Amino acid sequence: MLKKPVCLLSALWLSVISLNAWADAGWTSYGIVKELSLNSSQQFQVRLYISSNPTDCKNEKWFYHDYKGVSGEQMYLTFLTGLTTGRKVRVYVTGKCNLNGYSNISEMSIIR
Numbered sequence: 302m303l304k305k306p307v308c309l310l311s312a313l314w315l316s317v318i319s320l321n322a323w324a325d326a327g328w329t330s331y332g333i334v335k336e337l338s339l340n341s342s343q344q345f346q347v348r349l350y351i352s353s354n355p356t357d358c359k360n361e362k363w364f365y366h367d368y369k370g371v372s373g374e375q376m377y378l379t380f381l382t383g384l385t386t387g388r389k390v391r392v393y394v395t396g397k398c399n400l401n402g403y404s405n406i407s408e409m410s411i412i413r
Contacts, residue, residue: 324404326396327355331389331412335362337380343369346403347380349390356394359402364392366406376409383411 332351339345346365354361367373383390393408 324357324394324396324398325355326394328393329354329391331391333387334380334383334390337377337384339368339377343367345373345377345380347392349392351391354394354404356396356398356404358394358398358404360404363401363403364394364406365399365403376406379409379411388413 329349330351330353332349334347335350336348337345338347344365345368346363348363351362366376368377380390382388388411390409390411392404392406394404395407397405399405
């Protein structure tokens with residue numbers, strides 16, 4: 302008798318968890334790079350001062366990308382350029398959120 306409610310609650314909990322792991326995709330507004338860091342998971346994180354972000358991830362100003370992935374090094378160096386020169390950047394968020402609520406990014410651009 303107790304097995305059905307437990308299974309139902311488990312299924313409900315899993316559906317809630319999976320909903321929080323994905324959000325909307327699209328381009329952010331242009332903004333200034335405020336912080337750039339590397340972690341031991343071969344990812345970098347970047348905090349941007351932006352006015353709009355299409356994602357529903359918890360931390361709207363934080364983003365991440367796999368450093369080891371395709372274009373990871375180039376993206377990191379471009380963010381570093383933005384950080385040191387004050388040039389504005391924007392990112393394309395994929396809709397995937399990590400456990401910290403940061404948005405995954407797949408593209409970026411930089412302007413004067």
